[in-house]
Amino acid sequence: MPAIDFQPHAHDLLWGMSAAQLDAGAPDWAREVLAAAQPVVVRRGPAPAGQVAVGVRGRGREQRYASCMPLAAISRRVAPEQLTEAGAGQDAWPALRALAWLAPQLDALALSWGVTGGAGYQLATGVAVLHANSDLDLLLRAPQPLERTVAAELLALLDRALCRVDLQVETPAGAIALREWAGPAPQVLLKTNHGPLLVGDPWQEVAA
Known part of the structure; x- marks a missing residue:
């Protein structure tokens, strides 16, 4: 190969x-x-x-x-970005109905986003892992800093969906939870390949 x-x-x-x-x-x-x-x-x-x-x-x-x-x-x-339209017509569970509702609004952000977690796995494989109480897990790729006011507006949109939506913001340094970045805390948890870190700027390069 x-x-x-x-x-x-x-x-x-x-x-x-x-x-x-x-x-x-x-x-x-x-x-x-x-x-x-x-x-x-x-x-x-x-x-x-x-x-x-x-x-x-x-x-x-x-x-x-x-x-x-x-x-x-x-x-x-x-990749998660390949699954954003895969849920069309697959509306048996709230997570997939929430995905169908959110997709055009997330597309309007002009940033790459995708589906992860159970919804992504089911859409990619056909293996039934979702249920009525499943969350919808998403990621948003943000190579440039995302203003916290914008994060708060996006979180308000996600909180109107049919199920709980957890979105990870992928930065060049790692990933943060949108729910944290939309809040007032001066530091947030950044997930990196070397473990989690509390940081003030999730877009700043982190030393290994």
């Missing part, structure tokens, strides 16, 4: 990892997920050279297993 020409990002779904690539302590359910050719989710965290940190997702919240995947094993990648 030729070398990949992209760097996987947090929340990307990757196909191609096999059960044999899990460590010896991996649970049986994780091996079953990979044996069924389901994807893994890129997570934030360190990984050996030539690999990417990933998580195997099972049926419930308690079924999450952290691992690393060889980059050379990647056969397919789906």
Whole structure:
């Protein structure tokens, strides 16, 4: 297989990892997920050279297993941005109805956004993981600082949706929760590949 020409990002779904690539302590359910050719989710965290940190997702919240995947094993990648229109007509659950309602309004922001979490996984794979009380998880890529007043306006929009919506703002330094950035706290939690940090400016480069 030729070398990949992209760097996987947090929340990307990757196909191609096999059960044999899990460590010896991996649970049986994780091996079953990979044996069924389901994807893994890129997570934030360190990984050996030539690999990417990933998580195997099972049926419930308690079924999450952290691992690393060889980059050379990647056969397919789906980014959250590729799923923004995938929910059309799939309105069985509040999360998907909320996505259909929010999509045109998020498109108007002129920033890249995408679907993550259970909704993203179900839309990408067809595996039914959503239920009536599922949240809708989204990300917004903000290469330039997002004014906190704009964040507050966006949060007000999300809070009008049919279900709880959790949006992560992806900055060049990591990711922050929109709900935190829209508030008054002088520092917010920034998720980075080296762990969480409290920062005043989530767009400022963070030393490793």
